[in-house]
Amino acid sequence: MHNKNTTVYYANSIAEVGMRLKNIAGITIAAGCTEIARRQSGKRLYFPDQVVSIARIPELCTINKTERYLDFGSAVTLQNILNLGRKNLPDILYSAISGIGHPGIRSLGTLGGNISAKGHRLTSFSPLLALDAKLEIRTAQDSMWIPISRYFSNTGKEGGQSPQYISKIRIPTDTWDISWFRRIGKPGVIGDNSASYSFLVKLQKNMLTDIRIAWAGRFFFRQKEYENLMIGRTLPLTERDIQILLEKADLFFDKNLFSAQYEQQCILNLIEESLRMLM
Numbered sequence: 448m449h450n451k452n453t454t455v456y457y458a459n460s461i462a463e464v465g466m467r468l469k470n471i472a473g474i475t476i477a478a479g480c481t482e483i484a485r486r487q488s489g490k491r492l493y494f495p496d497q498v499v500s501i502a503r504i505p506e507l508c509t510i511n512k513t514e515r516y517l518d519f520g521s522a523v524t525l526q527n528i529l530n531l532g533r534k535n536l537p538d539i540l541y542s543a544i545s546g547i548g549h550p551g552i553r554s555l556g557t558l559g560g561n562i563s564a565k566g567h568r569l570t571s572f573s574p575l576l577a578l579d580a581k582l583e584i585r586t587a588q589d590s591m592w593i594p595i596s597r598y599f600s601n602t603g604k605e606g607g608q609s610p611q612y613i614s615k616i617r618i619p620t621d622t623w624d625i626s627w628f629r630r631i632g633k634p635g636v637i638g639d640n641s642a643s644y645s646f647l648v649k650l651q652k653n654m655l656t657d658i659r660i661a662w663a664g665r666f667f668f669r670q671k672e673y674e675n676l677m678i679g680r681t682l683p684l685t686e687r688d689i690q691i692l693l694e695k696a697d698l699f700f701d702k703n704l705f706s707a708q709y710e711q712q713c714i715l716n717l718i719e720e721s722l723r724m725l726m
């Protein structure tokens with residue numbers, strides 16, 4: 448951020464964003480600007496030299512529901528998502544969003560801004576990772592759907608070479624028998640230790656047919672191979688099952704990322720607490 452004048456372009460259409468991205472090198476996308484503001488501690492707010500605001504583009508502010516998916520424009524505010532009501536949203540997403548900031552923040556902050564925040568995965572990231580959300584990524588010329596787990600990386604190299612942004616977030620509308628969300632760190636604010644954990648389970652009679660375990664904080668964690676160890680098991684799990692699954696979890700952490708003892712212990716405790724719901 449520089450202590451200089453900022454030029455803000457208020458885009459009215461997706462085509463206009465494409466044009467700005469193509470013609471202005473290094474231009475920054477802004478939506479609600481609440482995360483951009485959160486990262487600053489001075490009395491005055493500073494913005495990058497060139498900013499394109501996507502908050503007024505009608506197509507990016509709409510929500511569509513089909514039988515199989517919920518599609519959110521990336522500039523839909525967190526409050527507008529909550530306005531759909533808990534019963535019309537995946538429960539885990541509703542729980543996560545309703546704990547973000549306070550009503551003022553939720554009325555400006557957007558889902559796209561929450562996912563795209565740099566350097567730390569924010570509160571909606573783990574539910575979206577667990578729900579297998581897909582992102583519509585737009586460049587000046589193109590658009591494509593990419594799973595959130597592939598678009599973002601733990602090594603800070605997300606995105607491609609060309610300037611791009613998230614235009615839509617697509618979430619399957621599956622129903623889950625168990626849906627459990629937990630936040631680490633102070634509620635309603637983001638700090639170094641903030642993280643979120645999401646746990647989803649589908650059952651058929653007493654058989655576990657799907658399970659999702661996702662963590663997001665300084666790094667994110669979701670390992671389908673680990674989840675596959677549990678799919679097909681008959682419930683209730685035994686104490687021995689739980690101990691074996693916890694020992695196996697350790698094998699799936701990238702030790703370079705999850706080296707902090709505190710963080711790893713938090714994840715293991717949450718996995719244990721959630722698996723105990725299956726006993």
Ligand SMILES: Cc1cc2nc3c(=O)[nH]c(=O)nc-3n(C[C@H](O)[C@H](O)[C@H](O)COP(=O)(O)OP(=O)(O)OC[C@H]3O[C@@H](n4cnc5c(N)ncnc54)[C@H](O)[C@@H]3O)c2cc1C
Nearest residue numbers: 478479480481482483548556557559560561563569570613
């Ligand atoms: C007091 C306070 C409390 C907060 N509490 C929480 C909390 O509890 N949990 C939490 O998760 N967050 C919290 N936040 C952070 C923030 O408010 C939310 O994360 C919000 O969802 C960010 O959305 P935004 O539209 O304001 O993002 P912006 O500030 O507009 O953008 C954030 C970043 O994402 C980029 N960006 C925005 N939209 C896109 C897009 N469509 N494609 C690509 N890049 C994009 C921007 O360039 C910027 O780098 C808090 C903030 C404040 C000030």
